[in-house]
Amino acid sequence: MKINTNIKKINWLQIFLFYSIVLIGTYLIRKLPNLLNLILEKITSIPFSFNYNHGLITLITALLFYRFTNIKQTATLLGNHKLKSILFPVILLGCYSVYGIENNHGVNKHVWAIIFCSLALIYNIMEEYAWRGYLIDSLSSLNFILKSLISGIFWAVWHLLVFQNFDQYGGFWIFLLFCLIFSFILTFAIQRTNSVVASASIHGFIIQMNIATIVCFVMFMLVLFTWKKKEKPAAITPAK
Numbered sequence: 001m002k003i004n005t006n007i008k009k010i011n012w013l014q015i016f017l018f019y020s021i022v023l024i025g026t027y028l029i030r031k032l033p034n035l036l037n038l039i040l041e042k043i044t045s046i047p048f049s050f051n052y053n054h055g056l057i058t059l060i061t062a063l064l065f066y067r068f069t070n071i072k073q074t075a076t077l078l079g080n081h082k083l084k085s086i087l088f089p090v091i092l093l094g095c096y097s098v099y100g101i102e103n104n105h106g107v108n109k110h111v112w113a114i115i116f117c118s119l120a121l122i123y124n125i126m127e128e129y130a131w132r133g134y135l136i137d138s139l140s141s142l143n144f145i146l147k148s149l150i151s152g153i154f155w156a157v158w159h160l161l162v163f164q165n166f167d168q169y170g171g172f173w174i175f176l177l178f179c180l181i182f183s184f185i186l187t188f189a190i191q192r193t194n195s196v197v198a199s200a201s202i203h204g205f206i207i208q209m210n211i212a213t214i215v216c217f218v219m220f221m222l223v224l225f226t227w228k229k230k231e232k233p234a235a236i237t238p239a240k
Contacts, residue, residue, distance in 0.1 A: 009141040025057035026161045046105045055126030062134040075133035079195025088201035091219045099212035124200035131155045132190040132199045152183030
């Protein structure tokens, strides 16, 4: 009964309007040239596969909906403890830069790891503002499981407009299962820290599957499970 009551509290029309704009915007902006590559071509001859187009549309839509709807924003860039939130990108960049990422561009593998992970992190921040930011805040009256499932499904279906195929995952249904499982981790992270940087860093730790991935995951979990929100200083009552 309580679940039904909480579901009725959700402004589903607003959520589906948000999602529809993200889907339509993603479809349209993917028709445009890769804006990031156009910029990087002026700087380097190294080809990058990153496409920020659809990341930008999710970020802009999320920020506009935060601005013009009555949804209370709890997810911010650095969350409820700014200094601790910085640990997440430090762990991501630190683990992969030490291990290194091989490449065919003649770039030192440790330097390449920093460049590659930094570009991935920036993109993930754009995504996380939508899927673990605005969407999770919009579902605030639901329990953790429902939030994670809905966010995971929306996130996975959106990728139908981003990926040409899902062969590397073994098909869309396996990818959907992956998104659902991963959504539980990311939702836990955003609820624990209120930090988009934290969820974006965890989003990016599976850049490769190697020892760096395992170390990142263990360290992320240690930080999350020992996380304590920064306490606000007690108000001083003026003497009478």
